[in-house]
Amino acid sequence: MHEFTYVAPSSVEEIVQFLAQHREKARPFCGGTDILVQMRSGVRRPSYLLDVKTAPETRLFEFDPAKGLRIGAAVPCADVSADPAVRRYYPGLAEAANLIGSVQIRNRASLGGNLANASPAADTVPALIALGAKAVLRSVQGQREVPVEGFVTAPGRTILNADEVITEFVIPPPQRGGADAYLRFVPRNEMDIAVAGVGVFVKMEGQRCVEARIVLGAVGPTQIVASEAMAYLRGRTLNEGVVSHAAELAAQAASPIDDVRGTREFRRHLVAVLTRRSLLAAAKRAQANQS
Amino acid sequence: MRKVAVQTTLNGEPVEFLCEPRQSLLEVLRDVLNLTGTKEGCLTGDCGACSVLFDGRVVCSCLVLGVEAQGAQIQTVEGLAHGNELSVLQRKFLEHAALQCGICTPGFLIAAKALLDHNLNPSESEVRYALAGNLCRCTGYDKIVRAVMDAAKEMREREAYG
Numbered sequence: 001m002h003e004f005t006y007v008a009p010s011s012v013e014e015i016v017q018f019l020a021q022h023r024e025k026a027r028p029f030c031g032g033t034d035i036l037v038q039m040r041s042g043v044r045r046p047s048y049l050l051d052v053k054t055a056p057e058t059r060l061f062e063f064d065p066a067k068g069l070r071i072g073a074a075v076p077c078a079d080v081s082a083d084p085a086v087r088r089y090y091p092g093l094a095e096a097a098n099l100i101g102s103v104q105i106r107n108r109a110s111l112g113g114n115l116a117n118a119s120p121a122a123d124t125v126p127a128l129i130a131l132g133a134k135a136v137l138r139s140v141q142g143q144r145e146v147p148v149e150g151f152v153t154a155p156g157r158t159i160l161n162a163d164e165v166i167t168e169f170v171i172p173p174p175q176r177g178g179a180d181a182y183l184r185f186v187p188r189n190e191m192d193i194a195v196a197g198v199g200v201f202v203k204m205e206g207q208r209c210v211e212a213r214i215v216l217g218a219v220g221p222t223q224i225v226a227s228e229a230m231a232y233l234r235g236r237t238l239n240e241g242v243v244s245h246a247a248e249l250a251a252q253a254a255s256p257i258d259d260v261r262g263t264r265e266f267r268r269h270l271v272a273v274l275t276r277r278s279l280l281a282a283a284k285r286a287q288a289n290q291s
Numbered sequence: 292m293r294k295v296a297v298q299t300t301l302n303g304e305p306v307e308f309l310c311e312p313r314q315s316l317l318e319v320l321r322d323v324l325n326l327t328g329t330k331e332g333c334l335t336g337d338c339g340a341c342s343v344l345f346d347g348r349v350v351c352s353c354l355v356l357g358v359e360a361q362g363a364q365i366q367t368v369e370g371l372a373h374g375n376e377l378s379v380l381q382r383k384f385l386e387h388a389a390l391q392c393g394i395c396t397p398g399f400l401i402a403a404k405a406l407l408d409h410n411l412n413p414s415e416s417e418v419r420y421a422l423a424g425n426l427c428r429c430t431g432y433d434k435i436v437r438a439v440m441d442a443a444k445e446m447r448e449r450e451a452y453g
Contacts, residue, residue: 002313003292003311003312004313005312006295006312006356006359008358008361031354032355033351036315036353036354036356037336037354040334040335049356051359076348078348101336101424102339102423102424102425103349103402103406103420103424104336104342104350104351104402104424105351105354105424107345107348107349107350108350108351108354108355189423190420190423190424191423
């Protein structure tokens, strides 16, 4: 690995001061599960590696039924998926966080790192978008909250400025009759990268869907919000035929590539299957949340 | 590159070492501290051969920087046995012939310990998920899974009967 300086800041203020001074030369990191591999292979060569997790603000974990969920950018995925409030109110996020890598990886990898790494196959990103999550970004200029939707602009590229760091995620409060789900397809049950992934959120009134969000992963250069499928579902009774049609619309929204993990056709097929299954899973949960 | 002084706790003992920021915890363990029980496999976090406990949690030491060990509690395979007495897990790996070439074994022992530290009554499925980040090219995994289940059983009995 190339030579670099390791910096362990004790606050977010220290992180943003450092970033303001060193900009592109400095790279914030949390668990290192992506960046150290990239540095070892020479893909990234930062002069400074900024250890975000040493700033206590990035380890925050707060749930309030009225305000929602705040998760520090550096909280390990293992803690996200094990958290009782996440499992109860945001089970799709728990599912996504529990699918990344192995126990070893989940003990280190963070939501902030998963988003900043900007892989098309990132598991937590579709789940966060489906929930309407926002990322809190800090720089010396101040703070801004941006939707996770649209954060990733291309593989490995995001809207994050060189002087900014992701400090936390803000997830809207659970809604009566609302629930999420995340499913992916991998040839191996554990320790694999998604061939396709689908995160959904639905809000139900009885059998009727009043709101749906469907987000596709690993089937395009960035996560894809399947707007047509979402619009189609609004106001409809979620029966087998309606769900299957929405799944077909979602499959049409995908723009997958052929690679070692799967062909374009196979991925499109997977999107339909995963959309159908995740919608049914979320709808079932949502109906249980109505009382 | 200037070396950094790091104070850590290794297998229960306070340890201080010097390392470059670019050296992984794995390199520090093997090349600086001469603890070669932890093995180097893929260096990408896929194989688990370099697994250690970091503040009680299993991690790939190839994806941790040595400097990150500052103030942390590190446990390696060298810390499993009590003097000349093997830990239950180590003994069960031998009894069940859960190793052949042995390169993956320290990582499996550490990952299995991480599981049993929190769950002394795991199902076979839980054992397999807990060990999914560790690759073995010799055994076909069955013997490893049986060794871990049997170790858990003995540890449960020990806990129940003292």
